[in-house]
Amino acid sequence: MLEEQTKAIRRVDYTAPAFWIDTVDLTFDLDPSKTRVLNKMRVRRNPDVAAQALRLDGEELNLARVMVNGGGTSFKMDGNQLVLENLPEGNEAFDLEIFTTCNPSKNTQLSGLYVSNDSFFTQCEAEGFRRITYFLDRPDVMASYTVTLRADAQQYPVLLSNGNLLEQGSLDDGRHFAKWEDPHKKPCYLFALVAGKLVAREQRIVSRSGKEHLLQVFVRPGDLDKTEHAMNSLMASVAWDEARFGLPLDLERFMIVATSDFNMGAMENKGLNIFNTKYVLASPATATDTDFAGIESVVGHEYFHNWTGNRITCRDWFQLSLKEGLTVFRDQEFSQDMAGIESARAVKRIEDVRVLRTVQFPEDAGPMAHPVRPDAYEEINNFYTVTIYEKGAEVVRMMQTLVSAPGDEEGRQGFAKGMKLYFERHDGQAVTCDDFAQAIADANPQSSLANLLTQFKRWYSQAGTPRVHAQGVYNHSNLSYTLTLSQSCASTPDQSHKEPFVIPVKVGLLNQHGQALAGHDKTLVLSEASQSFVFENIESEPTPSLLRNFSAPVNLDCDLTDTQWLSILANDTDAFNRWEAGQRLAVQSALRFIRASKDPQSDSVLDEGYLDAMRTVLSNPELDSAFKELVLTLPSETYISEQLESVDPQIVHAVREAMRQQLATALQADWQTCYAQNRVLGAYSPDAISSGKRALANMALNMLCLAAQKEGSSVWPGKALQAFKDASNMTDRFGALTALVGSGHALAEPALAQFHALFKNEALVIDKWFALQASAPDRSGNTLPIVRQLMQHPDFNLRNPNRARSLIFSYCSANPGGFHRADAAGYVFWSERVIELDAFNPQVAARLARALDRWKKLAEPYRQAAKTAIERVAAKTDLSNDVREVVSRALAE
Numbered sequence: 051m052l053e054e055q056t057k058a059i060r061r062v063d064y065t066a067p068a069f070w071i072d073t074v075d076l077t078f079d080l081d082p083s084k085t086r087v088l089n090k091m092r093v094r095r096n097p098d099v100a101a102q103a104l105r106l107d108g109e110e111l112n113l114a115r116v117m118v119n120g121g122g123t124s125f126k127m128d129g130n131q132l133v134l135e136n137l138p139e140g141n142e143a144f145d146l147e148i149f150t151t152c153n154p155s156k157n158t159q160l161s162g163l164y165v166s167n168d169s170f171f172t173q174c175e176a177e178g179f180r181r182i183t184y185f186l187d188r189p190d191v192m193a194s195y196t197v198t199l200r201a202d203a204q205q206y207p208v209l210l211s212n213g214n215l216l217e218q219g220s221l222d223d224g225r226h227f228a229k230w231e232d233p234h235k236k237p238c239y240l241f242a243l244v245a246g247k248l249v250a251r252e253q254r255i256v257s258r259s260g261k262e263h264l265l266q267v268f269v270r271p272g273d274l275d276k277t278e279h280a281m282n283s284l285m286a287s288v289a290w291d292e293a294r295f296g297l298p299l300d301l302e303r304f305m306i307v308a309t310s311d312f313n314m315g316a317m318e319n320k321g322l323n324i325f326n327t328k329y330v331l332a333s334p335a336t337a338t339d340t341d342f343a344g345i346e347s348v349v350g351h352e353y354f355h356n357w358t359g360n361r362i363t364c365r366d367w368f369q370l371s372l373k374e375g376l377t378v379f380r381d382q383e384f385s386q387d388m389a390g391i392e393s394a395r396a397v398k399r400i401e402d403v404r405v406l407r408t409v410q411f412p413e414d415a416g417p418m419a420h421p422v423r424p425d426a427y428e429e430i431n432n433f434y435t436v437t438i439y440e441k442g443a444e445v446v447r448m449m450q451t452l453v454s455a456p457g458d459e460e461g462r463q464g465f466a467k468g469m470k471l472y473f474e475r476h477d478g479q480a481v482t483c484d485d486f487a488q489a490i491a492d493a494n495p496q497s498s499l500a501n502l503l504t505q506f507k508r509w510y511s512q513a514g515t516p517r518v519h520a521q522g523v524y525n526h527s528n529l530s531y532t533l534t535l536s537q538s539c540a541s542t543p544d545q546s547h548k549e550p551f552v553i554p555v556k557v558g559l560l561n562q563h564g565q566a567l568a569g570h571d572k573t574l575v576l577s578e579a580s581q582s583f584v585f586e587n588i589e590s591e592p593t594p595s596l597l598r599n600f601s602a603p604v605n606l607d608c609d610l611t612d613t614q615w616l617s618i619l620a621n622d623t624d625a626f627n628r629w630e631a632g633q634r635l636a637v638q639s640a641l642r643f644i645r646a647s648k649d650p651q652s653d654s655v656l657d658e659g660y661l662d663a664m665r666t667v668l669s670n671p672e673l674d675s676a677f678k679e680l681v682l683t684l685p686s687e688t689y690i691s692e693q694l695e696s697v698d699p700q701i702v703h704a705v706r707e708a709m710r711q712q713l714a715t716a717l718q719a720d721w722q723t724c725y726a727q728n729r730v731l732g733a734y735s736p737d738a739i740s741s742g743k744r745a746l747a748n749m750a751l752n753m754l755c756l757a758a759q760k761e762g763s764s765v766w767p768g769k770a771l772q773a774f775k776d777a778s779n780m781t782d783r784f785g786a787l788t789a790l791v792g793s794g795h796a797l798a799e800p801a802l803a804q805f806h807a808l809f810k811n812e813a814l815v816i817d818k819w820f821a822l823q824a825s826a827p828d829r830s831g832n833t834l835p836i837v838r839q840l841m842q843h844p845d846f847n848l849r850n851p852n853r854a855r856s857l858i859f860s861y862c863s864a865n866p867g868g869f870h871r872a873d874a875a876g877y878v879f880w881s882e883r884v885i886e887l888d889a890f891n892p893q894v895a896a897r898l899a900r901a902l903d904r905w906k907k908l909a910e911p912y913r914q915a916a917k918t919a920i921e922r923v924a925a926k927t928d929l930s931n932d933v934r935e936v937v938s939r940a941l942a943e
């Protein structure tokens with residue numbers, strides 16, 4: 051434990067760098083097993099810091115030569131650092147030249163320079179640049195880069211780096227070169243190069259200011275026909291950032307390159323974004339509506355980083371949410387604006403909140419809980435979390451809400467003013483979360499945000515999800531309604547006491563007929579432990595609609611009756627709260643049932659009131675299909691489990707399955723109508739209306755197969771098989787396959803085989819094939835043997851992160867009923883895979899390691915078995931820092 055504590059890096063220890071690097075001139079001789087890197091830097095002492103040695107970071111490099119001002123120099127190694135003590139005195143800049151080699155073909159971590167499908171790619175965030183050359187690998191050192199790439203012309207016809215192409219030409223021995231210059235200063239984590247056999251879809255655009263730009267999407271030959279949607283998304287992103295925030299593209303050329311070996315979704319390298327193929331390649335035949343939406347949002351996300359992340363970057367990695375939370379907020383807003391109609395905006399908001407509550411809330415309640423701006427870490431890669439990203443986005447969203455003003459109810463104008471000031475103050479700098487919050491507040495001096503800024507920033511410093519309790523009291527004699535809101539927050543590791551947060555609570559009131567009480571919609575700002583808010587002239591006892599549009603990332607307790615929830619579900623003007631009311635009712639039913647230890651085989655979980663309400667929603671012609679699909683989707687097993695003190699995953703699974711079965715059977719006639727009405731014929735388009743219809747039709751098909759299974763009927767499975775065969779797009783084909791697999795019908799097996807045969811050359815589709823089998827509803831423990839068998843399939847490859855995620859993560863993280871086995875075999879499997887992955891890709895291994903984060907919440911025998919499995923991993927002496935940090939936090943008292 052002591053030893054681990056000494057490894058932690060702390061936010062309070064930040065000091066400015068002792069040297070600046072003004073320019074970097076890199077020359078690469080690219081060769082898979084031995085790439086030579088010549089790094090010529092202009093370096094000077096930072097006059098604000100006392101004179102000291104220059105310590106450069108490096109990892110897995112072979113050092114050949116170090117020169118200062120053209121001559122030899124003494125140096126020493128201190129662990130992974132190259133230390134230069136005898137540098138020129140004074141504030142004059144000097145030349146530092148370092149020559150190293152590395153082995154990209156052996157780079158299985160996919161950090162630094164690596165080979166994938168015979169092409170070269172880089173990934174430098176967070177600390178990958180040090181695996182390419184010795185450097186001050188920290189984001190507050192911003193330099194101007196020129197890059198020369200040399201490689202075999204046949205094997206690597208395309209040579210790319212950041213910025214503008216200055217020159218290219220041929221060399222001796224069949225090699226050629228390209229020289230690039232980035233006109234913008236950048237931290238080294240935004241450096242990138244790509245070399246290989248690639249082809250590009252190109253598009254010239256003219257921005258609002260009249261400037262011309264070239265957009266390019268590079269992929270492997272053969273994939274060009276799957277790049278149209280990514281290019282459309284990129285064009286839309288450029289237009290959106292100019293229209294909504296006045297932020298133009300600042301480069302002549304903007305490139306996206308896709309690779310199938312990638313640890314995460316994508317990377318915002320300046321002018322040369324590198325993407326996981328999953329977020330670039332799409333055709334109607336191979337990608338689902340969800341994939342199309344994912345591409346739009348990730349292309350947007352990386353593009354928006356160009357201003358929020360690249361032009362203004364992070365001072366240190368503790369400020370990661372400065373760029374990530376803000377950029378997620380921006381991509382969420384982009385997707386909402388692209389969806390257009392109001393109901394589709396609400397659907398996107400609900401989907402985002404669902405992720406927050408099913409993934410981030412558990413993180414905030416578990417051993418890896420950390421503030422949006424963490425105080426310490428051992429391995430920064432472990433802090434690319436839903437807290438930094440999604441909760442960080444909620445913090446930005448609350449700022450927007452808290453700068454709202456009459457006529458600008460959402461706060462968009464006030465927030466845009468704040469962004470403008472942020473860029474005026476900090477363009478070209480490496481800054482902190484404080485700087486951002488200060489700019490938004492200073493641009494809106496009259497706002498609640500400005501008035502409560504210091505306290506608001508507790509959202510950055512305190513971990514944990516606050517709980518808000520709401521209690522309404524109606525006073526008949528003076529026609530007033532008093533709403534008392536109180537807040538608390540459970541302790542988290544290293545933070546036992548929490549101060550009150552600033553919590554914007556959007557509210558409205560409904561009368562007994564469910565009608566909105568005009569004039570009472572407002573945003574209450576809860577900033578104390580408890581506060582009361584009085585509504586006057588209320589004619590009769592109202593139903594409060596609280597936390598509309600999920601105005602703050604909190605758990606809300608409010609004791610409404612089932613009748614009141616049903617009224618909100620049927621009538622509220624806030625679409626988010628209509629959905630939320632349905633979820634509440636379903637969760638309450640599940641919890642009552644679980645707590646009473648009733649048997650889901652013999653008793654029904656959902657009551658008639660709920661089922662009737664669901665029928666009404668399904669048949670309501672005013673509601674969009676996408677919204678209906680969300681309302682009819684039961685809360686996940688993970689979400690239900692989080693509401694329990696002690697979790698038996700098998701009981702939760704059985705109860706939720708019983709609820710699904712009940713919805714399927716009780717609404718059978720409605721599902722049939724629904725299926726008939728929502729099938730989309732004609733040419734495929736991923737727009738909100740038609741994707742919503744497909745989602746609902748596929749849900750209906752799923753329900754009908756489930757109902758048939760209980761009756762022993764093969765009618766609907768037969769229809770599903772036909773739909774599978776006839777499908778004209780992947781959404782419908784995969785939807786039908788999912789329905790078959792979900793019902794466990796015998797037809798599932800031939801359909802799976804046919805699916806594989808059809809798409810055996812489409813890696814991203816084969817990922818779906820693995821994922822579907824690994825996440826299928828478990829039937830008497832059948833999933834684990836299937837997963838183990840699939841590991842032997844010739845198409846399985848643990849080294850490819852997408853494939854590892856599709857099989858291993860789908861089982862361990864997306865199939866609680868299959869994973870949490872009373873015989874502990876799921877946990878044994880997990881520990882084997884964590885150890886196996888850790889030997890070659892610690893980042894991916896550490897993500898898998900987090901699948902058992904919430905072990906302390908498990909009931910026996912799961913709890914002890916999970917602990918034993920984690921201890922088995924922790925007992926390994928040669929673990930990476932990544933996995934070591936996750937398992938030691940999990941086991942900490």
Ligand code: TRP
Nearest residue numbers: 173175176313314315316317318
């Ligand atoms: N900054 C990237 C984003 O949010 C994500 C990222 C961080 C990443 N570290 C990475 C991607 C490592 C790949 C590998 O868009």
Ligand code: ZN
Nearest residue numbers: 351355374377
């Ligand atoms: Zn990002």
